[in-house]
Amino acid sequence: MNRNPQLNAHGELQHLITLEGLSREILQGILDTAEPFAEVAEREVKKVPLLRGKSVFNLFFENSTRTRTTFEIAAKRLSADVINLNINTSSASKGESLLDTVDNLAAMQADMFVVRHASSGAPYLIAQHLAATGREHIHVVNAGDGRHAHPTQGLLDMYTIRHYKKDFTRLTVAVVGDVLHSRVARSQIHALRTLGVPEIRVIAPRTLLPSGVADMGVRVFQDMKEGLKGVDVVMMLRLQNERMQGALLPSPQEYFKYYGLTPDKLRLAKPDAIVMHPGPMNRGIEIDSAVADGSHSVILPQVTFGIAVRMAVMSMLAGS
Amino acid sequence: MNRNPQLNAHGELQHLITLEGLSREILQGILDTAEPFAEVAEREVKKVPLLRGKSVFNLFFENSTRTRTTFEIAAKRLSADVINLNINTSSASKGESLLDTVDNLAAMQADMFVVRHASSGAPYLIAQHLAATGREHIHVVNAGDGRHAHPTQGLLDMYTIRHYKKDFTRLTVAVVGDVLHSRVARSQIHALRTLGVPEIRVIAPRTLLPSGVADMGVRVFQDMKEGLKGVDVVMMLRLQNERMQGALLPSPQEYFKYYGLTPDKLRLAKPDAIVMHPGPMNRGIEIDSAVADGSHSVILPQVTFGIAVRMAVMSMLAGS
Amino acid sequence: MNRNPQLNAHGELQHLITLEGLSREILQGILDTAEPFAEVAEREVKKVPLLRGKSVFNLFFENSTRTRTTFEIAAKRLSADVINLNINTSSASKGESLLDTVDNLAAMQADMFVVRHASSGAPYLIAQHLAATGREHIHVVNAGDGRHAHPTQGLLDMYTIRHYKKDFTRLTVAVVGDVLHSRVARSQIHALRTLGVPEIRVIAPRTLLPSGVADMGVRVFQDMKEGLKGVDVVMMLRLQNERMQGALLPSPQEYFKYYGLTPDKLRLAKPDAIVMHPGPMNRGIEIDSAVADGSHSVILPQVTFGIAVRMAVMSMLAGS
Numbered sequence: 034m035n036r037n038p039q040l041n042a043h044g045e046l047q048h049l050i051t052l053e054g055l056s057r058e059i060l061q062g063i064l065d066t067a068e069p070f071a072e073v074a075e076r077e078v079k080k081v082p083l084l085r086g087k088s089v090f091n092l093f094f095e096n097s098t099r100t101r102t103t104f105e106i107a108a109k110r111l112s113a114d115v116i117n118l119n120i121n122t123s124s125a126s127k128g129e130s131l132l133d134t135v136d137n138l139a140a141m142q143a144d145m146f147v148v149r150h151a152s153s154g155a156p157y158l159i160a161q162h163l164a165a166t167g168r169e170h171i172h173v174v175n176a177g178d179g180r181h182a183h184p185t186q187g188l189l190d191m192y193t194i195r196h197y198k199k200d201f202t203r204l205t206v207a208v209v210g211d212v213l214h215s216r217v218a219r220s221q222i223h224a225l226r227t228l229g230v231p232e233i234r235v236i237a238p239r240t241l242l243p244s245g246v247a248d249m250g251v252r253v254f255q256d257m258k259e260g261l262k263g264v265d266v267v268m269m270l271r272l273q274n275e276r277m278q279g280a281l282l283p284s285p286q287e288y289f290k291y292y293g294l295t296p297d298k299l300r301l302a303k304p305d306a307i308v309m310h311p312g313p314m315n316r317g318i319e320i321d322s323a324v325a326d327g328s329h330s331v332i333l334p335q336v337t338f339g340i341a342v343r344m345a346v347m348s349m350l351a352g353s
Numbered sequence: 354m355n356r357n358p359q360l361n362a363h364g365e366l367q368h369l370i371t372l373e374g375l376s377r378e379i380l381q382g383i384l385d386t387a388e389p390f391a392e393v394a395e396r397e398v399k400k401v402p403l404l405r406g407k408s409v410f411n412l413f414f415e416n417s418t419r420t421r422t423t424f425e426i427a428a429k430r431l432s433a434d435v436i437n438l439n440i441n442t443s444s445a446s447k448g449e450s451l452l453d454t455v456d457n458l459a460a461m462q463a464d465m466f467v468v469r470h471a472s473s474g475a476p477y478l479i480a481q482h483l484a485a486t487g488r489e490h491i492h493v494v495n496a497g498d499g500r501h502a503h504p505t506q507g508l509l510d511m512y513t514i515r516h517y518k519k520d521f522t523r524l525t526v527a528v529v530g531d532v533l534h535s536r537v538a539r540s541q542i543h544a545l546r547t548l549g550v551p552e553i554r555v556i557a558p559r560t561l562l563p564s565g566v567a568d569m570g571v572r573v574f575q576d577m578k579e580g581l582k583g584v585d586v587v588m589m590l591r592l593q594n595e596r597m598q599g600a601l602l603p604s605p606q607e608y609f610k611y612y613g614l615t616p617d618k619l620r621l622a623k624p625d626a627i628v629m630h631p632g633p634m635n636r637g638i639e640i641d642s643a644v645a646d647g648s649h650s651v652i653l654p655q656v657t658f659g660i661a662v663r664m665a666v667m668s669m670l671a672g673s
Numbered sequence: 674m675n676r677n678p679q680l681n682a683h684g685e686l687q688h689l690i691t692l693e694g695l696s697r698e699i700l701q702g703i704l705d706t707a708e709p710f711a712e713v714a715e716r717e718v719k720k721v722p723l724l725r726g727k728s729v730f731n732l733f734f735e736n737s738t739r740t741r742t743t744f745e746i747a748a749k750r751l752s753a754d755v756i757n758l759n760i761n762t763s764s765a766s767k768g769e770s771l772l773d774t775v776d777n778l779a780a781m782q783a784d785m786f787v788v789r790h791a792s793s794g795a796p797y798l799i800a801q802h803l804a805a806t807g808r809e810h811i812h813v814v815n816a817g818d819g820r821h822a823h824p825t826q827g828l829l830d831m832y833t834i835r836h837y838k839k840d841f842t843r844l845t846v847a848v849v850g851d852v853l854h855s856r857v858a859r860s861q862i863h864a865l866r867t868l869g870v871p872e873i874r875v876i877a878p879r880t881l882l883p884s885g886v887a888d889m890g891v892r893v894f895q896d897m898k899e900g901l902k903g904v905d906v907v908m909m910l911r912l913q914n915e916r917m918q919g920a921l922l923p924s925p926q927e928y929f930k931y932y933g934l935t936p937d938k939l940r941l942a943k944p945d946a947i948v949m950h951p952g953p954m955n956r957g958i959e960i961d962s963a964v965a966d967g968s969h970s971v972i973l974p975q976v977t978f979g980i981a982v983r984m985a986v987m988s989m990l991a992g993s
Contacts, residue, residue, distance in 0.1 A: 086718030
């Protein structure tokens with residue numbers, strides 16, 4: 034039997050690499066654990082001692098100030114010692130290998146690696162290597178790897194949906210935009226399916242759809258107006274700047290016309306629909322400011338819940 | 354009635370954006386609060402728990418290792434969690450807007466933003482935006498914005514003067530150098546007036562004087578020797594490197610000859626005059642090493658008092 | 674009598690600049706102090722409050738993420754407040770001088786400077802300046818200066834040897850590689866002699882041997898196979914990338930052939946010999962992966978002991 038490499042022998046979460054293959058119980062367990070941390074954030078003193086004396090290394094092989102900040106603040110509120118390492122891959126190639134770097138930091142008695150990497154699979158490679166060298170007690174959290182996964186983003190999205198919609202099993206959810214290049218979309222779709230969302234829609238131009246997307250159990254729409262009809266949740270994706278100059282899209286203006294979320298298009302969704310975005314937003318490209326800042330938007334609560342979810346994951350993995 | 358946007362409904366300090374418009378009582382209150390923090394610094398354990406569990410974000414849109422360090426050490430000695438964000442404006446322009454960045458960090462339950470920005474008014478814009486979005490409980494401290502203000506520098510200068518001279522109301526103070534481009538000078542002059550200094554002099558070449566400087570209630574001197582006669586306090590300004598290559602000045606050597614503070618020129622001041630400089634110094638340009646390191650210099654005590662003043666401001670704003 | 678500038682009037686360690694001139698008692702005292710810290714690292718909560726409220730500044734004028742990380746984690750586990758300053762020398766030359774920077778940070782009530790600098794002697798210059806200005810209570814730890822010394826590396830190497838071999842006075846130790854440019858080698862050889870190692874060998878091509886190396890009390894070998902015969906400890910040095918392109922060496926392949934540590938060559942050493950390397954390794958150049966990851970290698974334990982040794986040094990200098 035092929036055990037999920039993220040789970041230990043007791044079926045508990047050991048690493049968080051991807052939401053794929055995690056059971057509904059585990060996902061719900063993380064969301065439940067996050068609830069009190071969301072309340073902690075409202076308190077005068079936002080600190081809890083769950084990771085006191087633990088060493089968390091933010092291992093960022095790809096620059097992302099925003100994501101690094103969310104993990105740093107989450108770890109500090111858990112009272113961990115946090116070390117930020119921005120390892121730019123050009124200098125890494127001159128120096129030592131990824132696994133030598135990991136071995137070294139592990140030898141410094143790390144308790145957790147939060148890993149961001151441009152290559153899909155890097156966090157898994159690290160977890161595998163730690164297991165192979167008898168250091169599986171060091172936990173790995175994927176903070177985004179290539180086009181593969183961004184599980185804490187997926188989890189905070191699920192937390193947000195549950196917070197506003199309570200029951201996953203009656204929802205229609207649309208994921209809109211650059212699904213092809215999005216690790217976020219992948220994590221979202223896996224989680225939505227696992228949590229029992231009956232209708233998941235993907236809305237994108239043909240050039241931004243991965244081949245075989247229909248096999249993921251989603252309904253595909255190229256017409257955004259069709260796709261938004263009657264949805265409860267609209268999950269916008271960020272259009273990476275490099276795509277806009279590429280051959281895949283005619284122009285940012287054209288993209289906005291057909292796939293930008295405007296108040297007009299949003300009116301096709303349910304009246305109480307919520308709008309989400311992983312940030313940072315390209316206003317006027319994938320989303321109109323009137324929507325981003327409008328009454329349906331839960332984009333900033335997503336950020337707040339993101340801290341709570343990261344605190345939950347970190348404390349479940351390494352808490353004493 | 355136009356309420357000072359830095360004060361809350363009870364007239365207490367809510368943000369620190371500029372010294373302009375702050376009352377003598379508030380300025381003195383900050384200086385008084387700083388006194389015990391100056392003593393804390395002498396203790397074995399320099400830490401106090403006033404900001405325990407609070408999240409302070411150092412939001413530096415303009416690089417300044419020195420100023421960032423003073424705020425970081427002040428916040429850490431207050432037991433805050435500190436997150437450093439160096440947001441270089443070129444990459445910011447590619448990404449999200451200033452206010453989207455602020456919204457995001459605010460959603461991470463920030464308690465305080467320490468803001469450095471090349472544009473005058475950026476910290477005020479942030480404070481305004483926080484108020485407009487119902488987040489005025491997050492405090493903003495201006496760590497230097499464009500040519501506008503650098504209020505904690507102004508405050509530490511006042512602390513230093515009070516420490517050595519006790520009574521502001523009998524002093525003659527000269528501010529010397531590049532007043533035109535100096536946010537420090539602006540903050541100093543506002544504070545000196547508010548605290549009742551009867552004679553404030555500004556000494557600078559015509560090209561480095563802002564138009565309308567006389568309206569600020571100061572006496573203007575282009576001849577440094579005239580201006581220094583009988584002063585109690587000499588506040589030197591830093592000559593930015595870019596000015597030295599510009600059209601405003603003949604040459605660094607020429608500048609030093611006419612406006613560099615030498616032991617000879619200093620002899621024109623009162624025998625117990627103190628010499629101040631906000632750092633970093635250009636030795637041999639605006640100040641002679643013999644003066645910088647001499648017995649009149651209180652340049653290093655300024656740095657020490659700067660930590661205490663920043664601890665005072667931060668704890669007054671966000672302390673529990 | 675010329676007192677060692679690293680010691681205070683009572684003969685206690687005041688700074689750690691170089692291992693040269695430190696007595697066997699002092700070296701052993703540091704190693705003894707490190708023992709319990711090595712155990713701390715195994716505990717659930719790895720934090721001890723010995724440096725609580727102390728301000729440790731990592732003053733890195735030369736970039737070294739790895740070394741900076743070891744000092745940062747060591748200081749945090751001692752509960753110090755740590756401030757990282759990467760002062761790149763090009764911008765430093767535009768700004769203020771080394772000693773003005775030091776004066777400023779000292780005025781912020783620093784308790785310790787951990788200094789890395791490309792110029793030999795910079796940490797000593799800083800310690801001297803602190804003494805000259807009455808601030809000798811601020812401790813300086815050399816984290817590597819030019820070609821001069823890297824004393825904490827030397828100490829962790831001694832800790833490692835003592836851990837595996839117990840008694841220094843019966844050992845044959847070989848230092849292999851680019852001795853000419855290595856501050857590590859210098860620190861190692863001083864420590865090995867002080868601790869009573871009877872036979873210290875240096876193995877290197879003629880072009881990588883410092884002139885007068887034999888005066889350091891070592892036996893010199895240009896033939897690696899000769900030099901490794903019967904040794905208890907093999908200390909490999911890192912071959913800096915810039916050397917490989919230089920005129921001193923024919924090619925990396927050639928270097929590996931003659932001076933790379935392979936299982937074959939290692940077989941000439943004692944059967945229970947240990948292999949050390951300060952990292953980061955150039956696999957396939959100075960060391961074969963089969964050796965680096967093999968049963969004789971204690972390269973990762975070196976890293977672990979390195980944290981303990983740095984905690985020992987920092988707490989001996991600044992602990993309350």
